[in-house]
Amino acid sequence: MYETMAFLTGQEDPVPNYVCHFGVPRAALVGDTRSALSVAMARLLGLYKFPQVSYASTLPSLSDKTQFPSFLRTRASDLTSTYAVTQLVLHLRWSWVGILAQDDDFGQQAGTLATQELGQGGVCINFHLHVPSWQSPEKIDDIVQKMGKSTAKGVLVFLSNTNFELILRRLVGIRVLGQVWVSEGLLHTVIALVTPGASWVLQGAFGLKIRSSHAHGLQEFFESLHPSRTPEDIFLERFWEATFGCMWPNGSDTVTRDVKLCSGTENLRGHEYPFQDVSRVDAAYPAVYTIAHALQDLVTCEHEVKARGDLGHLQPWQLLHPLREVNFRTPDGTHLMFDVNGDLVAAFDILQAQQIREGQFHFVHIGTMDPDPTSGDTVMIQLKDDVQVPSSVCSTSCEPGSSQIPQLGAPHCCFECRPCPEGQFADQRDMKSCLRCPEEQYSSQARDRCLPRTETFLAFEEPLGLALTLVALALAGLACLVLGVFLRFRHTPVVRANNRALSYVLLVSLTLCALSPLLFLGRPSHVSCLLRQTTFAVVFTVAVSCVLAKTLTVVMAFRVTRPGHRVCLCLAPSASSSVVLVSSLVQVILCGVWLATSPPFPQKDAASEPGRLVLQCQEGSGVAFSCVLGYLGLLAIGTFCVAFLARGLPDAFNETKFLTFSMLLFCSVWTAFLPLYHSARGKAMVTVEVFSILASTTGLLGGIFLPKCYLILLKPERNTARSLRSGPWA
Structure with a gap:
């Protein structure tokens, strides 16, 4: 002061x-x-x-x-150097490091700043050890033991030169290998070079050296110095004597033999200077x-x-x-400027320890760290392409296709890798969670990207769709053929028995039932989605109500005990027509309410088939769809029960056995349909419903009309009133 x-x-x-x-x-x-x-x-x-x-x-x-x-x-200030060290660690992508700090103001501030910056960068601290400023062998041994047990390879060093050398020698003594130290102190680099065995500990260590300017012309100035040119400069004579180990002769002094005299012919060119201040x-x-x-x-x-x-x-x-x-x-290109705090805007040279031979290494320049001119808070780090960067992580990186799963009770840097599930992907390393693919895409086998889904539906062109189409057309043609036979032989007893008009309506409805699966094939559209279920429900309701009317006609016919009985009114053709109309009208009303409230619509299903986008019809209101199917099921069960109860009536003109058999097939098919339909997905769901429609149509057509066609076409001699009364056919 x-x-x-x-x-x-x-x-x-x-x-x-x-x-x-x-x-x-x-x-x-x-x-x-x-x-x-x-x-x-x-x-x-x-x-x-x-x-x-x-x-x-x-x-x-x-x-x-x-x-x-x-x-x-x-x-650069100590905190600026500390910040540079942390930025180098972040650039090296280390996530699991240790901090070794001096137990003083510098060490505490540097350790706190490093912890804060690394924490914001997602780096976990394996250990943070404070080295006492005074030499404490017990404390040093304890620190060295903890470092030896550490799993972090990267160590940030904020130590005095004395403690740096002390801890380094102790680590060499107990053979703690493979640690990579990062330090800003230039003297730390010098100490590491002269410490025997340090290469075993500091494999690939990094050092930061502030980029400084060199005095332009200083070397030439020193080389031009000579006492004869400036005899008044007393210091130059002393400098000359110290540099060359000689003494200038003085007439008043006695010179001994072992003293070397300066001759003035000495040359400073290429000579090292003995004074430390010169450096x-x-x-x-x-x-x-x-x-x-x-x-x-x-x-x-x-x-x-x-x-x-x-x-x-x-x-x-x-x-x-x-x-x-x-x-x-x-003049040598060094950029000099101050920041708002009066500190030098510092640039650093990055050094790395590289082994020369067994047990020896040296520090080489591998990159630079410059302040970002567009932002004062960031730095630009450039490393040479051939630099081998060691890794310091708690867990091995998760490859694309997997995500990190944190270990219980461990820092977030310690994790396990879990493959992404179906429908999700991870296209980068070390992703915290897998991302879900868009609906139109699916995850690849490696789960590292999403691929476009292929649209699929039960098309007419594919083998299954073609087979179902041919079966439907064949069944519809068979129903039309049976209808033609019945029209050709409409005056015969077999056709006239049990309400000829109902047989015509039943055959027409069965023809439509056989053709209704065609609405389920092909690319779903708004029109096809509206028609497929409602058409199927209405035409099958008409068919089942016709069977019910035929069964009721037979039952009522055998209940008539005398002419003029009230049951005779139920045998009139209008009564059978009323049963069909009322039963069908109820189904039409249910379908109308369904279409008016929540109609079916086309939908893309990405969950049914991996890698494919199934185009299907969403039924809209599940309650309305259940009511439509439920009504058809109740009507079928009621018809089966009536036919089953009438199976023991006399055989003459009695077709209830065939009606019972056909309704048994119908109910069996749709009973098996329900669990299969709800367990099927994608095109399989449509296939199950189409097959059920064709199977039940075949059961009704074959069970009711094939025996009659057999009599009409192959046994015409039995197609008489006398034969029907005495034979087993009805």
């Missing part, structure tokens, strides 16, 4: 707020190299807005412009260069005419704003 005040006032015994200085004004201060001293200096210099540029102080608190308004630095010239060079550029900007600025005209009265605070705004490149 005393020296800083003396610098400000120009007096050996400084008086605050009093300046006694003559000559060229002092514009800025370069220093200090230690953060503790820089803090004290910056507090005092900040009161006077006196610019201070440090090239070595890295304490994060110096970025606070409220406390240190005039402090700037050409070295800091490159570090201090950017700080001096930024001040020089700020002075140049201040002098050439149009609105600083007074300062340009009278540099002898330049005030240091006038330099502060141009200094903060400097933005230039040094």
